[in-house]
Amino acid sequence: xxxxxxxxxxxxxxxxxxxxxxxxxxxxxxxxxxxxxxxxxxxxxxxxxxxxxxxxxxxxxxxxxxxxxxxxxxxxxxxxxxxxxxxxxxxxxxxxxxxxxxxxxxxxxxxxxxxxxxx
Amino acid sequence: xxxxxxxxxxxxxxxxxxxxxxxxxxxxxxxxxxxxxxxxxxxxxxxxxxxxxxxxxxxxxxxxxxxxxxxxxxxxxxxxxxxxxxxxxxxxxxxxxxxxxxxxxxxx
Numbered sequence: 001x002x003x004x005x006x007x008x009x010x011x012x013x014x015x016x017x018x019x020x021x022x023x024x025x026x027x028x029x030x031x032x033x034x035x036x037x038x039x040x041x042x043x044x045x046x047x048x049x050x051x052x053x054x055x056x057x058x059x060x061x062x063x064x065x066x067x068x069x070x071x072x073x074x075x076x077x078x079x080x081x082x083x084x085x086x087x088x089x090x091x092x093x094x095x096x097x098x099x100x101x102x103x104x105x106x107x108x109x110x111x112x113x114x115x116x117x118x119x
Numbered sequence: 120x121x122x123x124x125x126x127x128x129x130x131x132x133x134x135x136x137x138x139x140x141x142x143x144x145x146x147x148x149x150x151x152x153x154x155x156x157x158x159x160x161x162x163x164x165x166x167x168x169x170x171x172x173x174x175x176x177x178x179x180x181x182x183x184x185x186x187x188x189x190x191x192x193x194x195x196x197x198x199x200x201x202x203x204x205x206x207x208x209x210x211x212x213x214x215x216x217x218x219x220x221x222x223x224x225x226x227x
């Protein structure tokens with residue numbers, strides 16, 4: 001079955017960087033767009049970024065443009081999120097999610113990894 | 120950006136009763152609307168996509184309806200495992216994908 005496992009979260013000071021990773025299994029990774037969605041403590045869901053099935057197209061929410069970079073390695077079934085110039089408001093559980101077919105519906109999610117930005 | 124608004128914020132329901140959750144979009148999203156269920160400490164789980172199609176393994180007591188700007192998730196005869204937060208999400212006009220603020224279904 002589909003399995004998504006995130007890692008890389010932790011506590012980091014404002015202005016520093018963090019790299020999150022997601023390992024996928026149970027489906028043809030290279031055939032699906034992948035997303036990052038975050039959830040601040042006690043809050044709702046916020047979409048962060050998407051990368052196309054082949055990595056050629058990337059989109060970001062405005063608040064992370066220029067600071068975050070999404071990437072993937074289809075040979076290793078991995079999805080990454082490089083987060084730079086981190087701010088306190090980036091503190092959240094970050095989920096990787098698989099796009100169902102094409103179109104933006106997210107049919108499988110990982111368990112999430114917590115990134116805390118604090119001095 | 121399309122704004123998704125869910126109501127009510129909290130719904131208190133007794134086990135065995137039904138629940139109706141609403142989701143409104145600031146502009147038409149056609150049928151490109153999904154519902155997710157999230158339990159404490161867990162990841163969201165897709166339950167409905169294309170406004171009314173149940174995802175794999177979702178019981179028939181979950182029913183989605185609506186189109187355009189008005190959508191409803193109906194849960195008939197709530198079971199203990201259904202008490203959770205439910206989010207709607209549009210994928211008609213993006214980026215960004217946008218989610219509603221959630222409806223918490225709690226035990227009355």
